[in-house]
Structures are given as C-alpha cells and as structure tokens.
Amino acid sequence: MYVFPPDAAAGTRRVPEWVESTGGPLIVVPVSALPAWGGCTEAGMVVGDGDVPDDYDRACAVDGLAGVIPVGRDGAVALVLGDQPATTRYLPAHRTFLRWLGGGSEAELTEAAEAVLADPGITWEQCGTWDTDGPAVLMDSAEAGSPQGVEHPGGDLPRQACVPLPPGRWAVRAVEVEAGDGTSLGLVRLVPANP
Numbered sequence: 001m002y003v004f005p006p007d008a009a010a011g012t013r014r015v016p017e018w019v020e021s022t023g024g025p026l027i028v029v030p031v032s033a034l035p036a037w038g039g040c041t042e043a044g045m046v047v048g049d050g051d052v053p054d055d056y057d058r059a060c061a062v063d064g065l066a067g068v069i070p071v072g073r074d075g076a077v078a079l080v081l082g083d084q085p086a087t088t089r090y091l092p093a094h095r096t097f098l099r100w101l102g103g104g105s106e107a108e109l110t111e112a113a114e115a116v117l118a119d120p121g122i123t124w125e126q127c128g129t130w131d132t133d134g135p136a137v138l139m140d141s142a143e144a145g146s147p148q149g150v151e152h153p154g155g156d157l158p159r160q161a162c163v164p165l166p167p168g169r170w171a172v173r174a175v176e177v178e179a180g181d182g183t184s185l186g187l188v189r190l191v192p193a194n195p
Contacts, residue, residue, distance in 0.1 A: 017161040018100070019138050021085035025059050027141040028079040028097070028163055029071060030132045034145035036072025041144075059141035065174035066127040066188045079130045079172065080141065081188055090138055090163045095170075095190040097138070103182030112179035116187060124173035129193050132170070136163040169193040 019026060024046075029037050037055055040047050044054030053061070058069050062080040071078045081088060086099040091113070098113050116122055139145070139160040170190035178184045 018087050018089045019161045020087045021140045022142050023085055025141050026081045026088050027059050028136045028138050029145055030076055030136045032133055033071040033076035037145035039144035040142040056142050065125055066172050068128050068130050077131055097188040099186035101186050102184040108183050109185055112183055116177050124175050127172040127174050130170045130172050134167045138163050
C-alpha cells in the first residue's frame with residue numbers, strides 16, 4: 001500500500017514537493033488505482049512500435065491545460081496536467097497544482113500564484129470533472145504505478161508527490177499567467193462539483 005509521509009494526509013506538514021517530468025505530461029493518479037497505471041511501455045506507440053496506445057500515449061493525447069482519462073478497468077479516473085511537462089507541485093490549502101512555466105524563483109512563483117488565486121477577475125478554462133476516491137499521487141505519466149509508489153532513481157527533483165484529497169467529485173479549472181519579470185505559471189484548480 002502507498003504510504004504518505006508522516007502527517008501529510010492530515011495536512012499538518014509541508015506537503016508540496018516539486019515534481020518533474022522526463023518529457024511528457026504529469027498525471028495525478030488515485031492511490032487506489034496506482035497498480036493499474038502502466039506508464040510508457042515498449043508495446044506503446046511513443047516508445048515502441050505498437051499500434052495500440054499505452055497509458056502514456058493516452059496521457060499525451062490530452063488536449064488543453066488539463067483533462068481526465070480512465071485508469072484500468074474499475075472505473076478509476078486520473079487527472080492529466082497537459083499542455084507541457086512543467087515542473088509542478090500541489091498546494092493543499094487551495095486544492096491547486098502550481099506549474100512552473102518560466103523564470104522567477106520559487107518565492108516569486110508562489111506569490112504570483114497566491115495573487116491569481118485571489119483575483120476574482122481571472123478567466124479559468126473549464127477542463128472537465130474528476131472523480132476520486134481519496135488521496136492521489138502526482139507523478140510522471142511515463143512511469144508505471146505500484147502500490148508502493150514510483151521508484152525515484154536519483155536526480156534533483158522527485159518524480160512523485162502525495163496529493164492529500166478527500167473523496168469527491170471535482171470540477172477542474174486551469175489557467176496560464178504571465179506574472180511579469182519573466183515569471184510565468186500555470187494553475188490547475190480543483191473545485192467541489194455539484195453531484
């Protein structure tokens with residue numbers, strides 16, 4: 001079973017870790033569906049010479065800033081953070097994924113994100129609805145999932161982070177913003193959806 005860092009699910013510890021991609025989109029997979037996520041395979045179309053899309057191929061096919069795709073055969077759904085493989089972290093207080101698109105420092109990016117989230121005049125792109133049965137994992141869509149999470153082979157940034165979510169149905173909203181001084185960011189926000 002996937003184990004969250006101590007107190008992460010309760011939100012009492014700094015959960016946001018930056019997660020990077022190897023080149024494709026990042027994806028948010030419910031912990032319960034991790035074993036069903038196959039990632040990029042030699043039988044797929046991107047890496048292999050297959051003619052049937054693997055999970056990574058399906059994630060790459062998401063058009064727009066975000067979208068949802070099925071995982072496995074049990075009705076689970078994953079959230080794909082599309083458009084580009086931007087380094088991303090989850091902001092639990094806002095139920096928002098912060099995507100580092102360009103320039104600036106972490107502090108400048110976070111400050112710009114707070115300003116965008118507080119601005120009622122921002123026009124958000126509607127990116128569908130995501131149903132999840134609880135906590136999820138933000139990860140590189142090329143990696144296969146497992147009950148223990150994704151192995152991290154080393155490097156500067158992890159390729160997974162916990163996303164402490166309650167079960168629910170979420171309307172997915174996204175926006176990209178140029179914040180000035182070369183700082184640009186993307187936000188993918190989860191808003192409780194009407195049943």
